[in-house]
Amino acid sequence: MWTAILLGSLGCYALKLAGLSVPKTWLENPKVRRMSALLPVALLAALVAIQTFGDKDSLTVDTRTVGLAVALGAILLRLPFLAVVALAAAVTAGLRLMMG
Amino acid sequence: MDCVAGNNSAVLERPTDKKTIVRDSLGVGLAVGALGLSFGALAVVAGFSVAQACALSLLMFSGASQFAIIGVAGAGASPLAGAATATMLGARNGLYGLHLSPLLEVKGLRKLLAAHLVLDESAAMSMGRKSTGEARLGFYATGISVFVLWNIATLIGALATKSLPDPAVLGLDVAAPAAFLALLAPRMNSREPWIAALAAVGVALAAVPLLPAGVPVLVAAIPALLLGLLLREPVERQEVSA
Incomplete structure (x- = not known):
């Protein structure tokens, strides 16, 4: 087990370091710049979708969807960041409590 | 600042x-x-x-x-x-x-x-x-x-x-x-991030039943990479819209 832990950790760290070590000349290329700007947007949008609708290997609409909708509403109302997160979690928890 | x-x-x-x-x-x-x-x-x-x-x-x-x-x-x-x-x-x-x-x-x-x-x-x-x-x-x-x-x-x-x-x-x-x-x-202040985000969401959700957990998010990088490669240069677009 320790082998897996150390090898996996090394692999994860190497990838993080590799990302930060991209040569500067690459990043001056406008195509690479645009890719690097769009990548986090795409990855985070995909994470939001999967963490909201994913259920192991299927998709589902449940209380998390309501929580995310509350978050979206709070964002549109320009509430502060922490209020957005807290409201979404609180509404989701409340719904679950009511639904037993 | x-x-x-x-x-x-x-x-x-x-x-x-x-x-x-x-x-x-x-x-x-x-x-x-x-x-x-x-x-x-x-x-x-x-x-x-x-x-x-x-x-x-x-x-x-x-x-x-x-x-x-x-x-x-x-x-x-x-x-x-x-x-x-x-x-x-x-x-x-x-x-x-x-x-x-x-x-x-x-x-x-x-x-x-x-x-x-x-x-x-x-x-x-x-x-x-x-x-x-x-x-x-x-x-x-x-x-x-x-x-x-x-x-x-x-x-x-x-x-x-x-x-x-x-x-x-x-x-x-x-x-x-x-x-x-x-x-x-x-x-989400221009068309590009919207296209990238919506494409990523579509690809990731479609991949959930097909690929092991964690991989769908990685696959969602593909549309962003393609967009970065294929979209026209911002300079060109400014000239077109002017």
Whole structure:
């Protein structure tokens, strides 16, 4: 087990370091710049979708969807960041409590 | 960075200052810490020792990879399969590095330390800032607060294991997507990020039934890479619209 832990950790760290070590000349290329700007947007949008609708290997609409909708509403109302997160979690928890 | 009166972009954007960024970073750390409690607990349930659970949080320090390795090992797969799965899921952090590299401009020892802090949360908190200084503050403050709270929470979760409530009861499983959505919002200021985000969501959701957990998010990088390659140069577009 320790082998897996150390090898996996090394692999994860190497990838993080590799990302930060991209040569500067690459990043001056406008195509690479645009890719690097769009990548986090795409990855985070995909994470939001999967963490909201994913259920192991299927998709589902449940209380998390309501929580995310509350978050979206709070964002549109320009509430502060922490209020957005807290409201979404609180509404989701409340719904679950009511639904037993 | 001070707001300059009459500066349009400063008026349009959400007001942020250093205090707000640090406060939000701590908030993200707390939300992630709650998830760390369940990681510590699940690791022990999956057959890892408390020391191994803590080693994962200290050394691997990447939520998706850590949950993957305990899932794979818990299902009885070989340690190498566990390490390979964890590494594959870490590829996302390499992609964030591509975005962070020109922002952080780190070298030497600082780069070795900064690399360890590259995460969904720290990358997200560096986005949509008014200045490079604020972006760096968002990255470091979030990276450090998540590192500290994630590791403390892992230890507590691993030690407390069975007495721990399910984080879903508290709605904490929605905290992360809600936070990411809030961090995405200021970036959705033109057509390109919308296309990238919607394409990523479509691809990722379509991939969920087909690919193992964690991989759909990676696949979602493909439309962003293609968009970056194929879209016309911004200069050309300005000429067209003028």
